[in-house]
Each structure stands twice: as C-alpha cells, then as structure tokens.
Amino acid sequence: MSSDGPRWPNEFPYRWDADDAVTRRQLLRFAVYTSGALFAGAAGIAALSRLRGGAADGPAVRVADVADLPEGQALYFRYPGPEDQAVLVHLPGGLLVAYSQRCPHLSCAVVYQRDEQRLYCPCHEGVFDLRQGVPLAGPPRRPLTPIRLHREGPVVYAVGVGS
Numbered sequence: 353m354s355s356d357g358p359r360w361p362n363e364f365p366y367r368w369d370a371d372d373a374v375t376r377r378q379l380l381r382f383a384v385y386t387s388g389a390l391f392a393g394a395a396g397i398a399a400l401s402r403l404r405g406g407a408a409d410g411p412a413v414r415v416a417d418v419a420d421l422p423e424g425q426a427l428y429f430r431y432p433g434p435e436d437q438a439v440l441v442h443l444p445g446g447l448l449v450a451y452s453q454r455c456p457h458l459s460c461a462v463v464y465q466r467d468e469q470r471l472y473c474p475c476h477e478g479v480f481d482l483r484q485g486v487p488l489a490g491p492p493r494r495p496l497t498p499i500r501l502h503r504e505g506p507v508v509y510a511v512g513v514g515s
Contacts (some may be wrong), residue, residue, distance in 0.1 A: 396410050412502065413510045415450070417439055421508075426464035428453070430498055431510040438499050439464055441482055445493070448508060449476070450499035459490040471496065 374382075410432035421427050421442045431438045437453035441464055451471065453462045460475035470488070471480040478490035485496035500512040 410510070410512050415501070415508045415510050418442070418503070418506050418508060420447070424466055426466070433512055437461060438510070440499075440501075440510075441471075443482060447483070448501055448503070449483065449485075450501055450510060451480075452497040452499065452513070454497070455492055456487075456494040456496065457490070462496060463465070 369503075374512070398417055413431055415428075415429050415431070416427050421440070423442050423444050423446065425442055427440045429438050429440060430436055431450075438450055439453050439462065440448060440450040442448055451462070454460075455462050455473040455475065457473065457476060457478055460473050460478075462471045462473050462478075462480065465472045469482055471482060471485070473480075473490065473492065476491050478492040479488045480486065480492070480496055481488055485498055487493060487495065497513060498515055499510050500514070502509045502511045
C-alpha cells in the first residue's frame with residue numbers, strides 16, 4: 353500500500369456525485385408498466401380467441417362420393433385452401449372423419465396407416481387416434497385439427513375447420 357491511501361478509489365471509474373443512473377423508483381415504474389402491457393396484450397389475445405370461437409366456417413368443398421371410398425380407405429384432399437392438406441378416412445361402420453394433415457408437433461404431414469388403423473407422423477413417430485385425432489404416442493401433445501363434414505346423399509363436403 354502506498355502512503356497516498358488505498359488504491360481502489362482511483363481504479364473505480366465512476367464518480368457518485370456525477371452519477372446519472374436510473375433510480376430504483378424509475379426502474380420499478382418501468383417494470384410495472386412493462387408487466388401491465390404484457391398482461392393487457394395476453395388478455396387481448398385471449399379475448400379475441402374466445403370471440404372467434406373454436407371452429408371456423410370455411411367454404412363448402414366437395415370431397416368425395418361415399419361409394420368411391422370403401423370402408424377402411426382414406427382420401428387425401430386440400431382444405432380449406434389449395435395449400436392446406438387434409439385426409440378423409442372412411443372408418444368401419446360407415447363413420448367418416450377428416451383431419452388436417454399438419455402434425456401439431458412440427459407441422460409434418462400425417463399419413464393414414466390402414467393396417468395399424470391409425471394416423472401416423474413419420475417425422476417423430478407421432479401416432480394419432482382415428483376417431484378423435486388425439487395423440488396416442490410420440491412427442492405430439494395436441495390433437496389433429498378436425499375438419500367438419502356435411503353429407504348430402506352420397507356426396508361428402510368439407511364445411512369447416514375445428515370442432
């Protein structure tokens with residue numbers, strides 16, 4: 353140590369009397385306003401989602417004649433737009449179900465596997481139930497997006513997306 357006193361005050365680059373830093377009160381005010389804005393944004397998104405509802409009506413698109421799709425078979429089609437892939441499955445007993453082919457995990461294409469009676473995502477080995485589209489195995493945690501169907505005589509139409 354030198355006789356001039358401790359060395360640390362000279363090495364510290366800030367002078368407290370010239371400090372223009374943000375006060376605690378200003379920092380707290382900023383944090384409160386930012387938190388309030390984030391909360392308001394999340395509440396607004398939730399309100400819009402609730403107003404929009406879970407199901408969206410789309411254009412009515414003719415998908416198939418039931419006679420052309422035997423039980424246990426699937427038909428791939430595009431709905432609601434030309435870029436959106438979907439699958440229609442004719443289940444045993446005459447039940448028809450349709451889902452978006454987009455896997456909710458990472459948007460890979462889901463395919464119908466007749467022998468296993470399931471919908472399968474080959475990207476990460478996701479498996480979905482045919483009747484409800486819920487995940488049975490693999491990383492997907494959300495169900496497939498259902499496509500609502502309407503039947504007029506022998507003709508099946510896709511009429512909306514969602515439950």
